[in-house]
Each structure stands twice: as structure tokens, then as C-alpha cells.
Amino acid sequence: MANQVIEKHPDAEILFDDFDFTDELPGDSALDATNSVVTAVDAAGNSAASVVGTVSRDGMSLRAVLQAGTNGQDYLVTFKAEGDTTEQVAIKQVEMRVRSKLTGSL
Amino acid sequence: MNLWEAKDIVRSHFGGTAFPTIQLDHALTQGRRKIETHANLWWMQDEVDFSLTIDQQEYPVYSGAINLPNFKDLRALSWREAAGVSYEPVWFGDTTKEELDVLYDTDDEGSPEIAVIENSTIYLYPPNPDKAYSMRMYFYQWTDNPAQTADDDLLKFFPMALVYSALAWGYELELKDMQGAAYWNNLLGGTPFGRGGELAKLKKENFKRGWRDQLTLTPRTGPGVGSLRRISNLQIYGSRIS
Numbered sequence: 509m510a511n512q513v514i515e516k517h518p519d520a521e522i523l524f525d526d527f528d529f530t531d532e533l534p535g536d537s538a539l540d541a542t543n544s545v546v547t548a549v550d551a552a553g554n555s556a557a558s559v560v561g562t563v564s565r566d567g568m569s570l571r572a573v574l575q576a577g578t579n580g581q582d583y584l585v586t587f588k589a590e591g592d593t594t595e596q597v598a599i600k601q602v603e604m605r606v607r608s609k610l611t612g613s614l
Numbered sequence: 615m616n617l618w619e620a621k622d623i624v625r626s627h628f629g630g631t632a633f634p635t636i637q638l639d640h641a642l643t644q645g646r647r648k649i650e651t652h653a654n655l656w657w658m659q660d661e662v663d664f665s666l667t668i669d670q671q672e673y674p675v676y677s678g679a680i681n682l683p684n685f686k687d688l689r690a691l692s693w694r695e696a697a698g699v700s701y702e703p704v705w706f707g708d709t710t711k712e713e714l715d716v717l718y719d720t721d722d723e724g725s726p727e728i729a730v731i732e733n734s735t736i737y738l739y740p741p742n743p744d745k746a747y748s749m750r751m752y753f754y755q756w757t758d759n760p761a762q763t764a765d766d767d768l769l770k771f772f773p774m775a776l777v778y779s780a781l782a783w784g785y786e787l788e789l790k791d792m793q794g795a796a797y798w799n800n801l802l803g804g805t806p807f808g809r810g811g812e813l814a815k816l817k818k819e820n821f822k823r824g825w826r827d828q829l830t831l832t833p834r835t836g837p838g839v840g841s842l843r844r845i846s847n848l849q850i851y852g853s854r855i856s
Contacts, residue, residue, distance in 0.1 A: 510635075552762065580616055
């Protein structure tokens with residue numbers, strides 16, 4: 509199960525900033541700028557780079573703008589964070605369900 | 615109904631986020647399998663062409679020249695000369711391998727006359743094809759759910775069959791709620807299972823579709839009474855089918 513599940517309207521463009529890696533990477537105080545990345549796949553496992561917009565870092569937080577997507581599609585967005593000092597890697601995932609009619613029941 | 619809509623209906627019964635998506639996918643996959651176990655349904659039909667190898671009797675279904683990993687059942691088989699344009703039928707289904715092994719010599723040659731499936735291998739008789747004949751095999755196969763934002767005949771015409779089936783799986787394996795699972799199973803297949811619910815509707819539609827193309831005459835009097843009037847039916851000259 510993904511760490512989080514969100515529903516998003518296809519037209520919505522949101523800054524997802526819920527993932528802080530302080531607990532997972534205690535030996536670090538910042539994330540590596542090159543190797544900390546955000547990727548996405550659709551329900552069939554195909555790459556869906558277009559739903560990930562600008563990626564940014566703030567201390568131990570890894571953020572991404574989540575955008576667009578096809579109505580009815582479920583995307584698994586993977587936040588891969590690498591510690592700037594230890595080079596250890598932690599991963600968190602958010603499942604993004606794109607719906608033009610939001611259920612509002614999550 | 616697209617797959618995602620069926621998915622969301624199933625999800626809603628588990629609280630939206632309580633049913634891990636990977637488990638939900640398993641539920642829908644197994645739900646479809648449960649439906650397709652009950653009948654050879656029209657969307658499961660397909661055909662494949664392959665060539666025989668001279669003097670080779672056995673053809674595995676899941677690999678080699680046929681290579682159908684989702685094969686379920688054989689519908690028909692025919693052959694033609696490699697450069698020919700007309701197909702000839704190969705009979706199957708009436709005789710067992712042990713009978714055919716007795717009827718044909720191990721060095722018999724010729725074009726395929728009769729076939730039998732043993733486990734997952736097709737055996738052709740006579741056992742030694744004298745040429746590399748071109749074969750056409752009509753079959754039923756297990757199908758996969760369509761893509762997330764697509765549908766197929768099951769989802770288009772009988773979507774609740776898949777929903778009920780997936781819910782029954784989820785209630786049994788995720789919630790361990792056997793009473794709840796029985797409720798969904800009853801909506802899916804009635805009681806006794808398979809005689810009612812969505813499965814009965816599906817099978818009725820399946821019968822109607824097949825009936826138009828597969829009319830079989832059954833003699834009401836004479837030595838072949840009650841038996842299927844097919845040239846391949848050896849019992850037509852003897853006892854009646856009970």
C-alpha cells in the first residue's frame with residue numbers, strides 16, 4: 509500500500525509536500541539534489557512522467573508538483589530521497605487517483 | 615463501464631483506502647477467472663495459425679509453434695496444404711488418446727484426421743504428418759482485464775458480474791468475512807452457485823450467441839435417437855446419449 513492516497517481532478521495542479529525523510533535518513537540534514545527524484549507510473553506500470561511537474565527539496569523534504577493525468581487512471585508516484593551525506597536511499601509513494609468526479613470519501 | 619469504475623465500486627465497499635490497490639487488482643483478476651471458469655464465453659474466442667513439422671505428432675499448447683499461455687479449451691481444428699487455400703476439418707473430442715493409440719499404427723502417415731488434447735498437448739493422428747501442413751486452431755482462452763480506462767464485453771454488458779466476483783474474493787481473503795462473501799457470491803451466481811444471478815444471465819446470453827451458429831439436429835426416432843447428429847459421433851449408430 510502506498511504511504512498516501514490522494515484524489516486529484518485532471519485539471520488540478522498541486523504541490524505535494526507531505527513527504528519528509530528525517531526519520532528514514534537520520535544521518536542527513538539535506539537531500540542530494542541530483543539523485544533525489546520523483547517518478548510516476550500508471551496502473552499498467554507504464555511511465556507517466558507528464559503527471560510530475562517541478563521537483564524541489566527543502567531540507568529533508570522532497571516535493572513535487574502533481575499535475576494533469578487521465579480521468580480514471582491511478583498513478584503511483586514514487587519519491588526517492590537520497591541523503592546528501594550518507595547517500596542512503598529512502599522511498600515513499602503516493603497513489604494519485606485522477607477523477608473528474610471526486611468521491612471526497614478518502 | 616470502464617475498469618476503473620468497477621474498481622472504484624469495489625473499493626468503496628472497503629472504505630476507499632483500506633483495500634491495497636495491488637490486492638484490488640488481484641481481486642479483479644481472480645473475479646474474472648471465477649466467471650470464466652463457469653463457461654466458455656464469447657469474448658474468450660480466438661484463433662491461431664501454426665505449421666506442422668513432418669513426422670511430429672505432439673504440439674504443446676503453452677509453448678512452441680502454438681504458444682498460447684492463456685489457452686483454455688479447443689473449439690475446432692483444421693488443416694490445409696501449405697500452399698493450399700481450402701481447409702479440411704480435424705475431428706476431436708469424441709475419442710480418447712488411448713483409443714486412438716490403438717486405432718492408429720505408430721508409423722501411420724498422412725494429413726491430420728483426428729486430434730486429442732492430453733493435459734496441455736495436442737496429439738494428431740495419424741501420428742506422422744507427411745507434410746508441413748498449415749493448421750488453424752480455434753480456441754477459448756482465459757482473458758485479462760482491460761486497461762484501467764478501457765472496457766470489454768464483460769465490463770460493457772455485465773459489469774456487476776465482475777464487481778460481485780471481486781467483492782466475494784475480497785470479503786473472503788481480505789476481510790475474512792465468509793457471510794459477506796456468501797452474499798456477494800449469491801448475487802454473482804445464485805443458489806446453487808451458477809444457476810442464478812449474473813452468471814445465469816451471462817450463460818443465457820452465451821447460449822443465445824452460440825445457438826445461432828451451432829444448430830445440431832437430434833433424431834427423435836430410429837437407431838440414432840437422442841444422439842447428436844454429427845458425422846464424428848460414433849454413438850449415432852449405437853446406444854443413445856442419456
